Each structure stands twice: as structure tokens, then as C-alpha cells.
Amino acid sequence: MNISHQAKWLTLFALLINAAAMLSPIINGGDSVTYAALSQHIALNNDWANLVLDGKDWLDKPHMPFWITALFFKIGGVSAFTYILPGFLFHLIGGYYTWRIARLFYGRETAWLSLLVYVSVYHLMDSSIEVKAETYLTGFIMGACYYWLRYDAQAKIQYLLLGALFSACAVMTKGVFTLITITSGLVCMWMYRKQWSKLWSAKWLLALALSLLFTSPEMVALYRQFDMHPEKVVFGQTHVSGIKFFLWDSQFGRFFNTGPIKNTNGNPFYFVLVFLWAFLPWVAVFVAAMASGVRKFFVPGTEGQARFVFLCGAFFITFLLFSATSFQLDHYTVILFPFAAILCGKFLHDWLAPLARGRALLVAQLMLTLLLVVLAVGLSVYVANAIVMAVVLAIFAALLLYGYVTREHLRAGAVLAYPVFGIAMLYAFLVLTNALTFAASSVAHNANAQLTGKPETPIYVYQMDIVARELGLYNRSPCFAVDDAAPLPQTGRYYLLVTGEQLAQMSGRLGHVEQVAQGRWVIHKTGTFPRFLRLAKGTEPLEDIRIVQVDGAK
Numbered sequence: 001m002n003i004s005h006q007a008k009w010l011t012l013f014a015l016l017i018n019a020a021a022m023l024s025p026i027i028n029g030g031d032s033v034t035y036a037a038l039s040q041h042i043a044l045n046n047d048w049a050n051l052v053l054d055g056k057d058w059l060d061k062p063h064m065p066f067w068i069t070a071l072f073f074k075i076g077g078v079s080a081f082t083y084i085l086p087g088f089l090f091h092l093i094g095g096y097y098t099w100r101i102a103r104l105f106y107g108r109e110t111a112w113l114s115l116l117v118y119v120s121v122y123h124l125m126d127s128s129i130e131v132k133a134e135t136y137l138t139g140f141i142m143g144a145c146y147y148w149l150r151y152d153a154q155a156k157i158q159y160l161l162l163g164a165l166f167s168a169c170a171v172m173t174k175g176v177f178t179l180i181t182i183t184s185g186l187v188c189m190w191m192y193r194k195q196w197s198k199l200w201s202a203k204w205l206l207a208l209a210l211s212l213l214f215t216s217p218e219m220v221a222l223y224r225q226f227d228m229h230p231e232k233v234v235f236g237q238t239h240v241s242g243i244k245f246f247l248w249d250s251q252f253g254r255f256f257n258t259g260p261i262k263n264t265n266g267n268p269f270y271f272v273l274v275f276l277w278a279f280l281p282w283v284a285v286f287v288a289a290m291a292s293g294v295r296k297f298f299v300p301g302t303e304g305q306a307r308f309v310f311l312c313g314a315f316f317i318t319f320l321l322f323s324a325t326s327f328q329l330d331h332y333t334v335i336l337f338p339f340a341a342i343l344c345g346k347f348l349h350d351w352l353a354p355l356a357r358g359r360a361l362l363v364a365q366l367m368l369t370l371l372l373v374v375l376a377v378g379l380s381v382y383v384a385n386a387i388v389m390a391v392v393l394a395i396f397a398a399l400l401l402y403g404y405v406t407r408e409h410l411r412a413g414a415v416l417a418y419p420v421f422g423i424a425m426l427y428a429f430l431v432l433t434n435a436l437t438f439a440a441s442s443v444a445h446n447a448n449a450q451l452t453g454k455p456e457t458p459i460y461v462y463q464m465d466i467v468a469r470e471l472g473l474y475n476r477s478p479c480f481a482v483d484d485a486a487p488l489p490q491t492g493r494y495y496l497l498v499t500g501e502q503l504a505q506m507s508g509r510l511g512h513v514e515q516v517a518q519g520r521w522v523i524h525k526t527g528t529f530p531r532f533l534r535l536a537k538g539t540e541p542l543e544d545i546r547i548v549q550v551d552g553a554k
Contacts, residue, residue, distance in 0.1 A: 003352055003412065007112040010420050014120040017395075017424045018091075021129040022084045024435035026445055028130055029525035033470045035061075035131070036083045039069035040473060043078065049221045054469065054481060057225060059234045059245055062218050064172035065136050078473055087131030093139035095119055097146045098338040104149060105307045106346050113416075114345025117285070118338055120420045123278035125427055127334045133174050134334040140170035142338050144182045145314065148207070152186060155203055164207060168214030177251035179211075181318045181335060188313025189306050222246055268323050274330045279337060281372060281419035282344050284364040289347035308343075315339040352412055365415045372422030373399070376429045383536045388432050395425045437536045443521040443545055444470035447497055450517035450547055451475060460488055462498040464523050471497075485509055493551050500544035511552035521545045 027036055034053065041052045051058045051066060068086050076082040098118045103111035118124060127135045147163035150156070170178040190198045198204055226232060226242030234240040276283055293308050315336050322332050351358065373396060380389045399421035406413045439445055444467050451459070456477045461468035468481035477495075482488060485506055488496070495516065498506070503513075520542040522535060534540035 003349070003416075004109045004112045006412065006417065007109075007116045010417055011112070011116045011119050014116070014125070014420055014424060015092075017428055018119065018125045018128060019088060020428075021431040021435070022081060022088055024084075024129075024431070024439075025080050026435055026438045026442060027080045027083055027470060027473060028434070029466065029470075031132055032083070032130060033466060033473070035065065035133075036069065036078075036473050037469045039066045039073055039083070040078050042066055042070035043073035050225045054465070057232050057234055059226065059240065059242060060250070061133055062172045062175060062246060062250075063221050064169055064218070065133050068136060069131075080473075083473075084129055084131055087135040088128045090136045090139035091124065091128035094124075094142045094338055097139070097142035098341055100146050101142065101149065101338075102342045102345050104146070105304070105311075105342070106349065110342075110345045110349040112345075113348045114342045116416070116420070117282050117341040117344045117348075120423055121278075121282060121337050121341065122280045122423055122427060123331070123334055124337055125423075126430075127331060129431065130331075132331050134331050137170055137173045137178060138335050138338060140166050140173060141178060141181055141335055144170055145185065148182070148186055149310075151207065152198075160207060160210065164210035164214050167211040171211070171215050172218040175251035176247060178335075180321065181314065184317040185310040185314030185339070188317070189310040192306055192309045218246065219243060267328070270328045271319060271323050271330075271333055274333060278330060278333060279340065281365070281368050281423045282341075284361060284368060285344045285347060285415070286340050288351075288361050289343045292347055292350070293343065311339045311343050315343075348416065351415070362411060362414050365419050369414070369418040369422040372419070372426050376422075376425035379433075379533070380429055382533065383433055385433065385436060385536065387436065388429060391428050391432055392425050395421060395428060399425075433536045434532075437532075438522075438525055441520075441522045441535060441542060442470075442525055443467045443497070443523055443543075444474060446519055446521055447471055447517070447545070447547055448474040450519075451477070451495060454516070457492075458489070458494040460494055460496050462496060462502055464497065467497065467523060488550070489552050491552050493549065496548050496550050498546055498548070500546050503546050503548065510550050512550070514549045514551075515546060516549050517547040519545055 027033055038051055038053055038058060041050075042048055048063075048067065048070070051063065068090075069083060072082045072086045076085075095115055095118045099111045099115045102114035124138070127138075144163055144166035147159045147166060151159035151163050167179065167182055170182060187199070190196070222242030222245075226234065226240060226245075230239040232238065232240070279286060293312070297305055297308060318336055319333065322328065351361065376392050377396065380392045399418065402417060402421065403413060406417070443464065447467075448471055452475075459468075459471065459475065459477050459479045461471065461479060461481050462485075463483055465481040468479045472479035480487075488494075488510070490511075496510075500518075522540070522542050523545075531540060
């Protein structure tokens with residue numbers, strides 16, 4: 001069996017399954033809606049310096065992800081697709097540089113295996129559609145790591161400029177903490193090779209200086225929005241420095257739990273548990289790769305120790321730092337998975353060699369595939385959606401067909417291909433069920449459908465801030481969130497979204513009211529997985545939502 005050929009086709013299959021999720025008309029709840037709203041303000045107002053949410057100054061993340069999304073909004077209009085598209089493209093950029101680093105270290109065949117692992121890791125697939133800052137960050141970090149490796153070997157100007165540019169973009173995406181992830185692999189490799197002088201050489205001091213220089217757009221934007229205006233209120237305080245928050249509080253402040261955003265519920269083993277599901281279906285391969293790599297590392301004369309040190313340094317130093325802090329979110333580790341993918345790709349290349357032996361991994365991957373298939377089919381049966389079931393069974397049929405065609409190569413199929421089909425089934429179930437469920441039940445999507453084609457008048461959303469924010473992404477009319485009746489206009493015509501109970505309580509306090517639509521929808525799309533399944537099955541209680549036209553003219 002030609003492993004590279006199989007890896008290419010399986011990579012394409014995984015990417016197509018992943019890309020299909022971009023067709024969802026829904027922007028997922030929580031952070032995604034917030035980030036899209038921030039980008040929308042930039043695009044509609046050509047205000048590239050300020051981050052504004054619901055009409056208020058917003059200080060949490062740097063500007064780069066919002067600049068990128070706003071650019072796509074300017075080109076293609078504001079929609080769920082134009083929000084997801086740039087995130088998916090940066091997922092591809094991260095995969096491209098994962099391939100380049102793996103090829104630089106181990107050759108083309110290992111590079112394709114590494115890319116296959118990358119594109120089929122569950123949390124990387126999910127992040128490419130969820131589109132958090134880590135989606136962009138992964139692309140920037142892997143690009144920076146590749147060009148700094150090339151710059152380390154040969155000090156060419158293009159490697160210096162591209163390495164500095166990617167590093168600066170990473171910093172402008174998540175903060176200066178990202179430089180630790182970018183440089184930890186190189187520093188560990190220098191230490192292993194006893195190249196201590198590189199730590200303070202002019203060559204690398206220039207690289208650092210240029211990287212920091214390229215972050216100047218972020219510094220200027222923060223200075224203009226916050227430091228020039230100390231009277232602004234952020235985090236309930238005045239005299240808040242945007243530059244200080246960017247350089248310290250946003251990352252190191254969270255690490256030491258001294259910043260304005262705190263979390264005291266950290267667990268040192270949290271990310272170990274996250275890794276067990278987030279890196280599916282390659283967890284067993286990673287464990288085997290690490291065991292094999294450590295064993296070979298101490299064998300005299302073994303080649304590639306420095307590369308192993310680079311990959312382990314890039315992965316484990318940041319992983320341990322994440323584990324040490326009390327501020328922990330599962331998507332933080334996404335930026336480390338490309339390095340784990342290369343370690344897995346190298347191990348798979350060696351394990352699939354004609355003379356290689358070993359049955360434990362074969363059994364582990366077969367059992368894992370069975371688990372994924374049972375989960376996907378079982379959950380599809382529970383939800384009882386015909387479309388979801390048809391797609392899941394179609395992928396299962398493709399797995400059976402692939403297994404039959406390649407039955408003479410069970411070893412490669414069981415370890416390499418079957419898990420890809422298994423995770424594709426589970427991923428397809430989750431994203432398709434999510435899209436169909438919230439297309440039918442989310443307030444913002446359904447309210448927009450009811451209001452489409454009607455005269456453009458202001459829309460007020462009563463005590464549903466996140467709904468107002470999301471509806472503003474779908475509808476061209478201005479949307480406002482209100483917490484009480486006082487800010488509602490006393491004159492003129494507008495639409496009001498309100499629960500049936502609240503509308504009854506407001507009776508007599510509004511002008512002439514005419515109901516436009518009514519539905520039983522869900523306000524909050526986030527929550528526990530069991531709640532998500534109940535929503536998909538149609539057994540979760542929904543809110544009685546009214547859309548009324550109010551004529552406040554007196």
C-alpha cells in the first residue's frame with residue numbers, strides 16, 4: 001500500500017467533512033457571536049482602531065482576529081459563512097506549515113501522515129468552525145516556527161521577515177505569551193546542542209526586535225482607544241491602560257491570576273483530561289509515539305534527537321504552563337496539537353514500515369474506531385433525525401467499503417484510515433445536529449426569518465443581550481438590547497422581541513402593539529451536552545417568544 005497516496009485521499013476526505021460545516025446558517029453561541037459582533041462594528045463603521053461591543057469599549061483580546069474577520073465582512077458581507085471562512089482558511093494555513101515542518105524534519109511521507117493527523121484531530125476540526133482566537137493563532141504559530149527553523153539554519157532576509165511577521169501576528173492575536181510557544185522548541189533544541197550563544201546573539205536579538213516592531217499596529221490602536229482617554233470606564237475602572245493590559249494582564253495576569261479577569265478553579269490535570277478527548281482519534285498513537293521517542297532518545301547513535309527535542313519542547317513547555325495556571329479553557333491546547341501531529345506522523349511512518357512489528361496499537365485503534373462508530377450511530381438513533389442518520393450511515397458505508405477494498409492491508413487501514421472515518425462520523429453528527437437544531441429553535445435565526453422582507457425599522461430585544469447581538473449579525477436593521485422598558489422609544493415604530501410572560505407584564509406601558517410572529521425557541525444555545533441532545537430530540541422546554549410591532553406614536 002502506498003501510504004502517502006492513502007494519506008492524501010484521507011486528508012482530502014477529512015477536509016471535505018470539516019468544510020461542509022461552513023454551510024451552517026448559524027453562528028455558534030457565546031464567544032463566536034461576540035467576536036463576530038466586534039468585527040461587524042469594524043466593518044460597518046470603518047473603525048479599525050477601536051473594539052466596540054454593544055456601543056461600549058471592549059478590552060479583552062488583541063485586534064488581529066477581528067481585523068481579519070472584518071476584512072472578510074467588507075468583501076463578502078456579514079454572514080455566518082463569511083465569519084467561518086477566514087477561520088477555516090487559517091486552519092488550512094496551520095496544516096500547511098505543519099506539513100512543511102514535518103517535511104523539513106522527516107521527509108514527504110511523514111509530512112503527509114502528519115497532515116492527516118492534523119486535519120482529523122477532533123478539536124482542531126471543531127475549532128476551525130467555532131472560530132476562536134486559537135484558530136488564527138495556530139496558523140500564525142506554525143508559520144513562525146517554520147520560518148524561524150529556516151532562519152536558524154540559514155540567515156536569509158526572507159526567513160527573518162516572514163518569521164517576524166508571523167510572530168507579530170501571533171502576538172496581535174493572543175498576546176506576548178504566544179512567543180513562549182513559538183520559541184520554546186528552538187530554545188530547547190539549542191540547549192540540547194549546547195548552542196548557548198544563540199540565546200543572546202545579534203542574529204536572534206534582531207529577530208526579536210523586528211517581531212516586536214511589527215506589533216506596532218496593535219500598540220497604536222490600544223493607545224488611541226484607551227491610553228489617550230483615561231476617563232473611559234473598562235472593567236468598572238477608569239485610567240485603564242490598554243497597552244499594559246495587552247503586555248501583561250491579558251496573558252501573564254491570567255497566568256498569575258492577578259489581572260482583572262480571574263479564575264480560581266484550575267486543576268493541574270485538567271488539560272490531561274482534555275487531551276484524551278480533544279486529540280481523538282490519535283491519543284493512543286501519541287502515547288506510543290512518546291514512548292518510542294523517549295526510548296530511542298537514549299540509544300547512542302540514533303538520529304533525529306534534536307528534532308524530537310524541538311517538537312517536545314514546543315508541545316510540553318506550553319502544556320505545562322497551561323496546567324500550572326488557574327485560568328483554564330479546553331481550547332487553549334489547540335495551538336499545541338500540530339506539534340503532537342508531527343510526532344504522531346513520524347511514529348506512524350516508522351510503525352507502518354514493512355519490517356515493523358506491534359499489535360497493541362492495532363488493537364487500540366480498532367477499539368477506538370468501534371467506540372466512535374457506536375457513539376455516532378447511537379447518538380443519531382437517540383436524536384432520531386432522518387437527515388443526521390442518513391449522513392452518519394453514509395460515512396459508515398464508506399468505512400465498510402474502504403475496509404473491503406483494502407482488506408489485504410488491515411494493519412494500515414486499522415491504524416490509519418478507520419479512525420479517520422470514525423471521527424468523521426462523530427464530527428458529522430455533532431455539527432449537522434447543531435446546525436439543524438438551532439436553525440429550527442434559536443431565537444435570533446428564526447426571528448430574522450420572520451422579519452426578513454418587512455420594512456427596516458429598529459429592533460429592540462428585551463432582556464436577551466446575546467440574542468440582540470446575534471440578530472444584529474443576520475438582520476440589516478439596527479438591533480438594541482434593553483434590560484427594562486425605560487429605553488424603549490416613546491414615539492415611532494419598532495419591533496420588539498420579548499417572551500410571552502414579559503409582554504403580558506408590559507401591557508399598557510407600550511403604544512399600539514401588533515403581533516408579528518410567535519414561536520417556541522431557545523435563547524441560550526450553550527450548555528451541557530445532555531441539554532444539547534434534548535434540544536436536538538425536541539424534549540427540552542423552550543421559551544415562548546413574541547415578535548411584536550410597536551407603534552409608539554401619540
